[in-house]
Amino acid sequence: AQGWQLFGDWEGSEGYKTYEDYVALFCETVQPYTLSFDHYALIDKHELWGDAFLKPDFFYNLAVIAKYARKLTKELNRYVPAYVYLQCMGFEGKRNLEDYEMWAWQCYTSLAFGMHGIQAFCYFSMFKDADNDGYAISDALVDRNGQKTPTYAYVQRALKDIKALEDVYMSYDWEGTKAFWSGDKCELFKQLEGWEIDKLTDITNVQTDGDLLIGQFEKCQNTDKKAYMLANATNPYPEKRVPCINVSLYFDGVECVTVYKPSAKVEKIALVDGTLRLQIPCGEGYFIEIE
Numbered sequence: 259a260q261g262w263q264l265f266g267d268w269e270g271s272e273g274y275k276t277y278e279d280y281v282a283l284f285c286e287t288v289q290p291y292t293l294s295f296d297h298y299a300l301i302d303k304h305e306l307w308g309d310a311f312l313k314p315d316f317f318y319n320l321a322v323i324a325k326y327a328r329k330l331t332k333e334l335n336r337y338v339p340a341y342v343y344l345q346c347m348g349f350e351g352k353r354n355l356e357d358y359e360m361w362a363w364q365c366y367t368s369l370a371f372g373m374h375g376i377q378a379f380c381y382f383s384m385f386k387d388a389d390n391d392g393y394a395i396s397d398a399l400v401d402r403n404g405q406k407t408p409t410y411a412y413v414q415r416a417l418k419d420i421k422a423l424e425d426v427y428m429s430y431d432w433e434g435t436k437a438f439w440s441g442d443k444c445e446l447f448k449q450l451e452g453w454e455i456d457k458l459t460d461i462t463n464v465q466t467d468g469d470l471l472i473g474q475f476e477k478c479q480n481t482d483k484k485a486y487m488l489a490n491a492t493n494p495y496p497e498k499r500v501p502c503i504n505v506s507l508y509f510d511g512v513e514c515v516t517v518y519k520p521s522a523k524v525e526k527i528a529l530v531d532g533t534l535r536l537q538i539p540c541g542e543g544y545f546i547e548i549e
Contacts, residue, residue: 263294263295263296263343264280264281264284264293264294264295264296264323265280265295265296266295266296266297266298266315266316266319267297267313267315267319277315277318277319277322278322281293281295281322281323281326282326285326285329285330289330289334290330290338291336291338292338292339292340292341292375293323293326293327293330293338293339293340293341294340294341294342294343294375295319295323295341295342295343296342296343296344296379297313297316297319297320297342297343297344298313298344298345298352298379299312299313299316299345299364300312300313300345300352300353300355300360300364300495301313301351301352301353302348302351302352302353302354304351306351307351310353310495312445312446312493312495314445314446314448314449315446315449316367316446317367317371317435317437317446317447317449317450317471317491318446318449318450318453320342320367320368320371320373321371321435321450321453321454322453323340323342323371323373324340324371324372324373324432324435325453327339327340327372328372328431328432339374339375340371340372340373340374340375341373341374341375341376341377342368342373342375342376342377343377343378343379344361344364344365344368344376344377344378344379345364345379346361346378346379346380346398346399346409346412346413347379347380347383347395347396347397347398347409348394348395348396349384349389349393349394349395349396350389350391350393351393353495354394354396355396355409355412355413356496357412357496358411358412358415358416358541359494359496359499359539359540359541360412360494360495360541361409361412361413361416361541362412362415362416362494362520362541362542362543363490363491363494363540363541365416365417365420365543366487366489366490366541366542366543367471367489367491367543369420369427369473369487369489369543369545370435370471370472370473370487370488370489370491370543371432371435371471371473372431372432372435372473372475374428376417376420378398378399378413379398380398380399381398381399381400382398382399382400383395383396383397383398383400383401383402383407384398384402385402397409399413416520419520419521419522422522423518423545426485426518426545426547427487427545429477429478429479430475430476430477430478430485431475431476431477431478432473432474432475433455433474433475433476433484434454434455434473434474435450435453435454435455435471435472435473435474436454436455436457436458436471436472436474437450437454437469437470437471437472437491438464438466438469438470438471438472439466439468439469439470440466440467440468440469444469444491444493446469446491447469447491455474458472458474458486459474459484460484460486460509460510460511460512460548461486461507461508461509461510462508462509462510463507463508464505464506464507464508465505465506465508466503466504466505466506467503467504468490468491468492468500468503468504469490469491469492469493469503470488470489470490470491470503470505470538471487471488471489471491472486472487472488472489473486473487473489474486475487483548484548485545485546485547485548486545486546487543487544487545487546488505488536488538488543488544488545488546489538489542489543490502490503490538490539490540490541490542490543492540494540494541499540499541500540501539501540502537502538502539502540503537503538504535504536504537505535505536505537505538506533506534506535506536507533507534507535507536507546508532508533509529509532509533509534510532511532512529512532512548512549513528513529513532513549514526514527514528514529514549515527515529515534515546515547515548515549516546516547516549517534517536517544517545517546518544518545518546518547519542519544520542520543526549534546
C-alpha cells in the first residue's frame, strides 16, 4: 500500500467524526496507488464485555473503502485497487481462528465489497503468548518454532479457491453491495444502512433464510454486463453457525448463469422461470456470471 496502511474502526478519534472522514482525508491528501486497510472483526469473550461477537462496523468499513477506491479510480484516471488485511490469530481480545469457516467468512464477505487483495495478519507468531494487558496471543500461520499451524491450512484452502476465481472476478469492477436477511437484522447490516446499492440490475427479488450479502459487479470492457458475488454473512462462530443458508434469486430477462463455487467448481445453469436456488455453506461465497 505504498507504505501507508489505513486502520479500520477509526471514527471518534481526534479530528474524525466518522470513518468516512478519516478515509476521505487520506484519499484527498495522499492520492494513493492502492487503498489498503486492516480490520479484525472476530472478538473473543472477555469479562470486560461478555460473550464473543463480530465487530458491527466490519461491513461498513469495507463499504467505505470500496467506495473510495472506486472514486479514486475515476478521479485519478488510474486503477486504484482496494486491499484488506484479515484476522487469522487471537490478540488484544480478538478471537483465535478456530477453523476454516471463520477465515472464509472474512474473505468472501470482503469479496462482496470488491476487494482486490486479501492478506492475513499475521504470518509468523509473536514471541510471547500474552500482551502487557493480559490478553492472550495465539499462534498465527507459523508457530514460534517455525512450524505450520492448523490455521495455515484454513487460510491456504480459502485463498486457493479464491485464486481459482481470480481471472473471472478481476474481469469485473465492483459497483455496490446490498444486504438481505431473515428475521432480526444483525448489527453488521444495521451499520451498513445508507451504504448499500439501491437495487440489483438483473435480480428483481431475493429470498434467504439467513444473512446474505450480494455484491454487484460490471464487466470492465462492457459495463452493461453484470455479475454478482453472494456471500453467506451469517455468524461463522462454531457455537452460532448454521451449516448453510438457502437462497432464491429471481432474475429478469436472464435465461442462463454460470456459478463459480469454492474448490474450483463451475456450474452452468439454465434458469426455470428465471429462478436460481442455491445453498451456500457457512462462511463461503458464490460468484454468478450472467450468460
